[in-house]
Amino acid sequence: NAGVTQTPKFQVLKTGQSMTLQCAQDMNHNSMYWYRQDPGMGLRLIYYSASEGTTDKGEVPNGYNVSRLNKREFSLRLESAAPSQTSVYFCASSEVFQGSNQPQHFGDGTRLSIL
Amino acid sequence: GQSLEQPSEVTAVEGAIVQINCTYQTSGFYGLSWYQQHDGGAPTFLSYNALDGLEETGRFSSFLSRSDSYGYLLLQELQMKDSASYFCAVIYNQGGKLIFGQGTELSVKP
Numbered sequence: 238n239a240g241v242t243q244t245p246k247f248q249v250l251k252t253g254q255s256m257t258l259q260c261a262q263d264m265n266h267n268s269m270y271w272y273r274q275d276p277g278m279g280l281r282l283i284y285y286s287a288s289e290g291t292t293d294k295g296e297v298p299n300g301y302n303v304s305r306l307n308k309r310e311f312s313l314r315l316e317s318a319a320p321s322q323t324s325v326y327f328c329a330s331s332e333v334f335q336g337s338n339q340p341q342h343f344g345d346g347t348r349l350s351i352l
Numbered sequence: 353g354q355s356l357e358q359p360s361e362v363t364a365v366e367g368a369i370v371q372i373n374c375t376y377q378t379s380g381f382y383g384l385s386w387y388q389q390h391d392g393g394a395p396t397f398l399s400y401n402a403l404d405g406l407e408e409t410g411r412f413s414s415f416l417s418r419s420d421s422y423g424y425l426l427l428q429e430l431q432m433k434d435s436a437s438y439f440c441a442v443i444y445n446q447g448g449k450l451i452f453g454q455g456t457e458l459s460v461k462p
Contacts, residue, residue: 241394268448279356279439279452280395287447295449325392334448338383340397341450 239263243328243344250318250351258313258347260328267333269311270295270341271303273324280327286311287333318351325349354378356453358440363459364430372425372456374440382443384416384423385450389437398438399425427458435460 244259262269267288272280272295282295286305300322302314311330315322325348329341356376364370374384383402387395401407401416401423413426427434437457441450 270450274392277360277454279441279454280450281452282449285447285449293447296451327394331448334382334443334446337402338385338400339448340385340400341395343394343396345394346392 241328241330241342241344243326243347245347246345247348248350250315250349252319252351254318254351255314255316256318257315258326258328258349259310260312260344261310262328262330262342263309264330264342265308266330266342267308268331268339269305270329270331271301271311271313272327272329273297273322274327274346275324283313283326320351323349323351354442354444354451356440356442356451358438358453358456360454361457361459363461365461366430366432368430369426369428370430370458372427372438372440372458374423374425374453376421376423376440376442376453378442378444378451380444381418381421382446382448384414385441385443386412386414386425387439387441387452389439389455391436395439430460432460432462434458 270285271283284303332339386398399414416423
């Protein structure tokens, strides 16, 4: 009953370091999403992937890259981390939206601090 | 720009009814969703409205008025475990992209 699994759960980086956040889902969903959540704020979409092999920018894509490795996995990469990227990162998945509700299922998040 | 407005905090007592409002201004609209988040954990889906009217799911109901760009989440028979943050979110494009409000922190007091 895993759902959406994110790794790592916590990470501390120094400014300029790079890292990749991993996300995998076992619900056979086509769509996957990466969000960031800053204190006292809602979730903001970084990138999303409507299906395997496709990705699209969200509200706040600068400083990030993504890879939809296969249907199950969607990774988020910070090439040169900056303190402004300190945040909690959530991955989510859903079925393809077809004009009716397709709720998004979220992972437990990755808490990332950049010093 | 796109924006959703909801109150930042609401306090209520156990057993009471509370309504959390959400107004939105978005480039497109396909539906309004509500999510619950406990203590910064994984958000979980609560409800969805695509058409005007009330949707009921147990103790929770959600309402939408598309002409007023307005919706609300109604929580009845409040329990302590309902203390959490509640986010409204608009699906604004055909790909199912969501834009979230900043969240309402609900505190349920005994």
